[in-house]
Amino acid sequence: MNDFLSLLSSDSCRILDLLFRFIINTVFTIIIAKAFYFPKSRRKDFFFTYLLVGFGIFMLIHLMGDAKLKTGIAMGLFAIFCIMRYRTESVPIREMTYLFLIISLAAINGLAWTADISGKHPEFAIPEAISMVELIVTNFIFIAVIWIAEGGKWVTSLSTKYIKYDKIDLIQPDKREELIEDLRKRTGLNIKEVAIGSIDFLKDMALIKVFYSEEDNNENDDTLQKMPKLYE
Numbered sequence: 001m002n003d004f005l006s007l008l009s010s011d012s013c014r015i016l017d018l019l020f021r022f023i024i025n026t027v028f029t030i031i032i033a034k035a036f037y038f039p040k041s042r043r044k045d046f047f048f049t050y051l052l053v054g055f056g057i058f059m060l061i062h063l064m065g066d067a068k069l070k071t072g073i074a075m076g077l078f079a080i081f082c083i084m085r086y087r088t089e090s091v092p093i094r095e096m097t098y099l100f101l102i103i104s105l106a107a108i109n110g111l112a113w114t115a116d117i118s119g120k121h122p123e124f125a126i127p128e129a130i131s132m133v134e135l136i137v138t139n140f141i142f143i144a145v146i147w148i149a150e151g152g153k154w155v156t157s158l159s160t161k162y163i164k165y166d167k168i169d170l171i172q173p174d175k176r177e178e179l180i181e182d183l184r185k186r187t188g189l190n191i192k193e194v195a196i197g198s199i200d201f202l203k204d205m206a207l208i209k210v211f212y213s214e215e216d217n218n219e220n221d222d223t224l225q226k227m228p229k230l231y232e
Helices: 002-006 012-043 044-063 069-083 094-113 134-151 173-187
Strands: 158-165 191-200 205-213
Touching: 002 094, 012 044, 012 094, 012 134, 044 094, 094 134, 158 191, 173 191, 173 205
Parallel strands: none
Antiparallel strands: 158 205, 191 205
């Protein structure tokens, strides 16, 4: 590849190198968002957010100066998102994890130069270049780690829900099994454990957090824990 790029002008080499890495970043971002995130969460808003964030971070990292400056920008972006966390909405931990993965992938693809033609084009001197194969393998490693984590067969996973419960006479510790059985009948979920929260004796109401087997639920409902403000 380097021999082919050496025959071109330095500007053409830069453009081709950018296009190669942009295609790699876009393809692997779509794979992560479409094949791993979307099937469980089914949230199109975050799906498009990941695609646009991946594109924006890649272009920002690629175009903003030398390697040291790019590294500083990448670390700064992590800090910004850690603090901000999209404050207009409470973002679940799974969505935030995928967001950090997309940012990491875009930063790696934006920082890595794959064309080393400084021998024939001194003006194209770069600090260090990696091969296209190495860059692609790095992206595949991201995919492999996500696939292993999402498989989760070696980890017992329980989903959670918050329920406002009206039979407060069953919240006593000695009636825990009776409480769980009643919740199973009324929700249809295979509830494994419960945690008692606040109790309102005036309204005969208690807030209960239930833990149930994830296999009983085809979709991830953890993203909806309270009534959206639009419907309150």
